[in-house]
Amino acid sequence: MSDGDDTPQRAGFLSTVRAVLWSFAGVRKRRDYNQDASSLNPVHVIIAGIFAAVVFVLSIVLVVRFVVSQ
Amino acid sequence: MSSIAHDPTHGHEHDHHAHHPSGVMRWITTTNHKDIGSLYLWFSFIMFLAGGVMALTIRAELFQPGLQIVQPEFFNQLTTMHGLVMVFGAIMPAFVGFANWQIPLMIGAPDMAFARMNNWSFWLLPVAAILLMGSFLAPGGASAAGWTLYAPLSVQMGMGMDMLIFAVHIMGASSIMGAINIVTTILNMRAPGMTLMKMPLFCWTWLITAYLLIAVMPVLAGAVTMLLTDRHFGTSFFNAAGGGDPVLYQHVFWFFGHPEVYIMILPAFGIVSQIIPTFSRKPLFGYASMVYATSSIAILSFIVWAHHMFTTGMPAAGQLFFMYATMLIAVPTGVKVFNWVATMWKGSMTFETPMLFAVGFIFVFTMGGFTGLICAITPIDIQIQDTYYVVAHFHYVLVAGSLFAIFAGTYYWLPKWTGHMYDEGLGRLHFWASIIFFNITFFPMHFLGLAGMPRRIPDYALQFADFNAIATVGAFGFGLSQLIFLAAVLKCVKGGQRRPQRSGTVRTDSSGPCPRQRPTIPSKLHRLSSKRCWLTGGPPWTGDQTSAPR
Numbered sequence: 001m002s003d004g005d006d007t008p009q010r011a012g013f014l015s016t017v018r019a020v021l022w023s024f025a026g027v028r029k030r031r032d033y034n035q036d037a038s039s040l041n042p043v044h045v046i047i048a049g050i051f052a053a054v055v056f057v058l059s060i061v062l063v064v065r066f067v068v069s070q
Numbered sequence: 071m072s073s074i075a076h077d078p079t080h081g082h083e084h085d086h087h088a089h090h091p092s093g094v095m096r097w098i099t100t101t102n103h104k105d106i107g108s109l110y111l112w113f114s115f116i117m118f119l120a121g122g123v124m125a126l127t128i129r130a131e132l133f134q135p136g137l138q139i140v141q142p143e144f145f146n147q148l149t150t151m152h153g154l155v156m157v158f159g160a161i162m163p164a165f166v167g168f169a170n171w172q173i174p175l176m177i178g179a180p181d182m183a184f185a186r187m188n189n190w191s192f193w194l195l196p197v198a199a200i201l202l203m204g205s206f207l208a209p210g211g212a213s214a215a216g217w218t219l220y221a222p223l224s225v226q227m228g229m230g231m232d233m234l235i236f237a238v239h240i241m242g243a244s245s246i247m248g249a250i251n252i253v254t255t256i257l258n259m260r261a262p263g264m265t266l267m268k269m270p271l272f273c274w275t276w277l278i279t280a281y282l283l284i285a286v287m288p289v290l291a292g293a294v295t296m297l298l299t300d301r302h303f304g305t306s307f308f309n310a311a312g313g314g315d316p317v318l319y320q321h322v323f324w325f326f327g328h329p330e331v332y333i334m335i336l337p338a339f340g341i342v343s344q345i346i347p348t349f350s351r352k353p354l355f356g357y358a359s360m361v362y363a364t365s366s367i368a369i370l371s372f373i374v375w376a377h378h379m380f381t382t383g384m385p386a387a388g389q390l391f392f393m394y395a396t397m398l399i400a401v402p403t404g405v406k407v408f409n410w411v412a413t414m415w416k417g418s419m420t421f422e423t424p425m426l427f428a429v430g431f432i433f434v435f436t437m438g439g440f441t442g443l444i445c446a447i448t449p450i451d452i453q454i455q456d457t458y459y460v461v462a463h464f465h466y467v468l469v470a471g472s473l474f475a476i477f478a479g480t481y482y483w484l485p486k487w488t489g490h491m492y493d494e495g496l497g498r499l500h501f502w503a504s505i506i507f508f509n510i511t512f513f514p515m516h517f518l519g520l521a522g523m524p525r526r527i528p529d530y531a532l533q534f535a536d537f538n539a540i541a542t543v544g545a546f547g548f549g550l551s552q553l554i555f556l557a558a559v560l561k562c563v564k565g566g567q568r569r570p571q572r573s574g575t576v577r578t579d580s581s582g583p584c585p586r587q588r589p590t591i592p593s594k595l596h597r598l599s600s601k602r603c604w605l606t607g608g609p610p611w612t613g614d615q616t617s618a619p620r
Binding site: 022023024025027028030033036037049053056057060061063064065067068 | 265267356358359362363365366369373386387390391394395398401402405
C-alpha cells in the first residue's frame with residue numbers, strides 16, 4: 001500500500017525519536033513530515049513511541065518528586 | 071435505511087447479481103456495511119431517545135425542590151441508566167455506524183474485512199439493550215449504583231445489577247469485534263495508492279479509536295466480572311472485610327473509563343475534521359499534526375485515569391502526577407482546535423447545517439475542555455468533586471462534543487447515504503434550537519456545582535431552585551428539539567430534492583445514493599494519487615470546490 005514510485009533513504013533511530021517527540025506535542029513542519037512519511041520505519045516508530053511514553057512518565061515522576069521534596 | 075434505493079439511470083450492474091433476502095430477514099442476515107451502518111445509527115437513535123426520556127424524568131423531578139414525580143430509589147436508577155444507555159447505547163454505536171458507512175467508501179474497500187462478524191457485532195447490541203432496559207423490571211429495579219458502578223454499592227444491588235453486568239459484557243464483546251473489523255479493514259483493504267497518510271482524517275481517528283477499544287474494553291469486562299464474582303462467588307476483590315479494597319474497583323474502572331472518554335470524542339474530531347475544510351473551501355490545516363495529535367492524545371489517555379479519584383485518599387505525589395499528566399493532555403487537544411480555526415482562517419466559508427454543528431462543536435467543546443482543565447487541578451477538584459460542576463463539564467464534552475459531531479456527520483453524509491438532500495431549513499432550526507437549549511440546560515449547572523449542589527440527588531436545598539428550574543426548561547427544549555432531527559432525517563430518507571452529482575468519497579464515479587454493493591476489486595485512486603483524499607473528500611453536493619482553495 002505504498003506509492004512505490006520512490007526508494008527513500010531509511011531514517012535512523014534518532015530521527016525516528018525526533019519525529020515521535022514532535023508528535024507528543026502534536027505538531028510537525030510540512031518539510032519534516034514529508035521526509036518522515038517517506039523514510040520512517042513503522043516498527044521503529046512504535047518502539048520509539050513506547051520508549052518516549054516511558055520517558056514521559058518518568059520525567060513527570062521526577063518533577064513530582066522534586067516538587068514534593070521542597 | 072434507504073441505501074437500497076436504486077437509481078435506474080446509473081448502471082449499478084453489481085446489484086443485479088445480488089440475491090438478498092427481503093423484508094426483516096434482509097436486516098437480520100445482512101453483511102453489507104451500509105445496511106449494518108444504518109442499523110447501528112437507528113439503534114443508537116432509539117437508545118438516544120430512551121436515555122433522553124430518562125434525562126427528562128430526572129430534570130422534571132429536579133424542576134423544584136422536594137419530591138414530586140419519582141421516588142429517590144427510582145431516581146438513582148434513572149441517573150445510572152441514563153449514563154449507561156447514552157454512553158454504550160447511543161454515542162458509541164452511532165460512531166460505529168459512521169465507521170461502517172464511511173470507512174469502506176473513504177478508503178475504497180468493497181466492504182468491511184469481516185462482514186459476518188460485522189453482522190454479529192451489531193446484533194449483539196439489541197440483546198444487550200434488552201438486558202439493560204429489562205433490568206428496570208427486575209426485582210429491586212435496575213442498578214442504582216451510578217454509571218460508574220462503584221463498589222461496594224454495586225456489590226449490594228439486586229439482580230438488575232447482574233443483568234447490567236451481562237449487558238456490559240455483551241456490549242464489550244460487540245465493541246471489540248467492531249474495532250478488530252475496523253483495524254483490519256483500514257490496514258488491509260485500502261485501494262491502491264491510498265497510503266495511510268492519504269486517508270481522510272475520519273479513518274485515522276477511527277483507527278486510533280479502534281486500538282483504544284481493543285485495549286480497554288477487556289479492562290471494563292474484568293472490572294464487572296470481579297463485581298460479579300464478589301456478588302455471587304465469594305471473592306473479596308472489593309470487600310475490605312475479606313482483604314480486598316473498594317478503591318481497586320475505581321482504579322480498574324477508570325483505567326477503562328478515561329480512554330473511553332477519548333473513544334467517544336476522537337471519532338467526533340474525525341467528523342469535524344472532514345466538515346470544516348469542506349465548508350471553508352480549504353484543505354485541512356496541519357493534516358499530519360492532526361494525526362500526530364490524535365495518536366498523542368490516545369497514548370496520554372492511559373496515564374491520567376486517577377484524576378477521577380483525587381478524593382480517594384491518594385498520596386500528594388500521586389495527585390501531582392495525575393494533575394500534571396492531565397494538564398499536558400490539553401496540549402495536543404489544543405493543537406487540534408488551533409488547526410480547525412486555522413483551516414477556517416480566510417476560508418470561503420458557508421454555514422450549511424453540518425458546518426453550523428461543526429463550528430458549534432468547536433465553540434462549546436472548547437468550553438467543556440477548559441472546565442476539564444479546571445477539574446484537573448487537584449485542589450479545585452477536591453472542592454467540586456461529585457457536584458453539578460462535573461455534570462456540566464462532561465455534558466459539555468459529550469453532548470456538545472460527541473453528539474453535535476454525530477448530528478454534523480449525519481447532515482453531512484445523509485445526501486450520500488440516501489441520494490436526497492436534507493431539508494436545510496429543518497437542519498438549521500435543529501441546530502439553533504439545540505445549541506440554545508443545550509446552553510440553557512447545562513450552563514447553569516456550573517453555578518450550581520460551584521455553589522455546592524451534589525450530583526445524583528433527587529431533592530436539594532432551596533438556594534439551588536432557580537438554576538434548576540432554568541436547567542429543566544432548557545432540557546425539555548433540548549429534548550423536543552431532537553424531534554426536529556428525526557423529522558429532517560425521515561423527510562430526507564423518504565425523498566426530496568435529488569443530491570447533485572459528485573460524491574464525498576473515493577468512489578467518485580458513484581452518483582445518487584451509494585449503490586448497495588460495489589465491486590470486490592478496489593478502484594485505483596487515479597485522481598487522487600498525488601493529493602490527500604480530503605481534497606476531494608468533500609461535500610456530497612458541492613462538487614470540486616474543496617479542491618480549489620482560494
